[in-house]
Amino acid sequence: MGKPPNLFSFPSADELAPSLRTYVLDAQDSSLDRHGVFRVGVSGGSLPKTLAKALLEVKDDRQVRFDKWEVFFADERAVPLDHEDSNYKLVKEEILDKIPSEMGKPTVYPIDVRYLDDIQEMADQYEQTLVSVFAARDSVRLPMFDLLLLGCGPDGHTCSLFPGSPLLRETDAWVLPISDSPKPPPKRITLSLPVASHGIKIAFVATGGGKKDIMKQIFDTEEGRQLPCGLINTFAQERVSWFVDHPAIEGISFPARRGSL
Ligand SMILES: O=C(O)[C@H](O)[C@@H](O)[C@H](O)[C@H](O)COP(=O)(O)O
Numbered sequence: 719m720g721k722p723p724n725l726f727s728f729p730s731a732d733e734l735a736p737s738l739r740t741y742v743l744d745a746q747d748s749s750l751d752r753h754g755v756f757r758v759g760v761s762g763g764s765l766p767k768t769l770a771k772a773l774l775e776v777k778d779d780r781q782v783r784f785d786k787w788e789v790f791f792a793d794e795r796a797v798p799l800d801h802e803d804s805n806y807k808l809v810k811e812e813i814l815d816k817i818p819s820e821m822g823k824p825t826v827y828p829i830d831v832r833y834l835d836d837i838q839e840m841a842d843q844y845e846q847t848l849v850s851v852f853a854a855r856d857s858v859r860l861p862m863f864d865l866l867l868l869g870c871g872p873d874g875h876t877c878s879l880f881p882g883s884p885l886l887r888e889t890d891a892w893v894l895p896i897s898d899s900p901k902p903p904p905k906r907i908t909l910s911l912p913v914a915s916h917g918i919k920i921a922f923v924a925t926g927g928g929k930k931d932i933m934k935q936i937f938d939t940e941e942g943r944q945l946p947c948g949l950i951n952t953f954a955q956e957r958v959s960w961f962v963d964h965p966a967i968e969g970i971s972f973p974a975r976r977g978s979l
Contacts, residue, residue: 722951726962734961739772746783749864750786756788761805762869768925774817790827791809792908793878793907794828796833796840797834837895840895848892862916866919868920868950872929876950877946881946893910894907915954919959924961930968932947937970
């Protein structure tokens with residue numbers, strides 16, 4: 719048995735940002751030492767805003783090497799890149815557009831919008847993108863992101879992997895289409911559960927009192943361990959770190975390590 723996931727809790731989302739920064743930059747520096755590039759998968763939701771705070775607002779003497787970042791989408795909605803629902807647009811407006819030019823720009827891998835009407839093809843194309851970046855599919859069983867930055871929905875979903883979805887049983891594909899997402903918009907693509915569990919480091923960021931019930935389920939109940947976030951906890955164990963604020967974990971006793979970075 720490995721060690722349980724880490725849990726880092728802070729009074730507020732603002733106070734969480736410096737530790738999230740330290741965690742991300744530690745991951746960045748060890749990836750750059752290892753292979754000269756930092757491959758990150760990001761979700762939508764509230765995460766890009768918190769991440770922007772950590773990377774662009776917190777001041778310390780460490781360097782964000784954006785020029786070495788390769789940014790992928792852990793899930794994306796099948797909409798044009800300038801659409802209100804686009805995770806690309808969200809990440810662009812929250813982070814990419816705000817990076818001072820002297821910091822350099824990440825290489826970003828958005829979905830191919832030529833396939834908006836064929837999400838199976840869109841998923842296959844995005845998988846091909848991963849194949850071309852992470853090495854040929856027959857030589858790597860799964861692409862290994864240096865860091866996956868994920869959110870947790872109020873039903874325990876993460877990426878666009880929803881509770882009870884047959885997609886959770888996928889063992890082969892790296893990227894999957896979904897046409898009936900319970901969270902709008904319905905058409906999306908998502909990393910599969912094996913890929914989402916395979917990051918060298920995986921961070922969940924969950925803030926606000928709206929997350930309290932689902933956090934309790936995920937960490938304190940057997941049913942919660944079967945939810946998508948719970949499954950990633952089980953598969954990836956100590957490679958997972960949760961960054962939460964106090965309202966999100968009020969009154970909960972976790973069998974997880976607590977602490978701050
Ligand atoms: O595109 C999406 O819908 C997201 O990737 C999704 O998985 C999100 O991360 C969670 O729903 C949490 O969202 P919040 O952080 O806004 O609660």
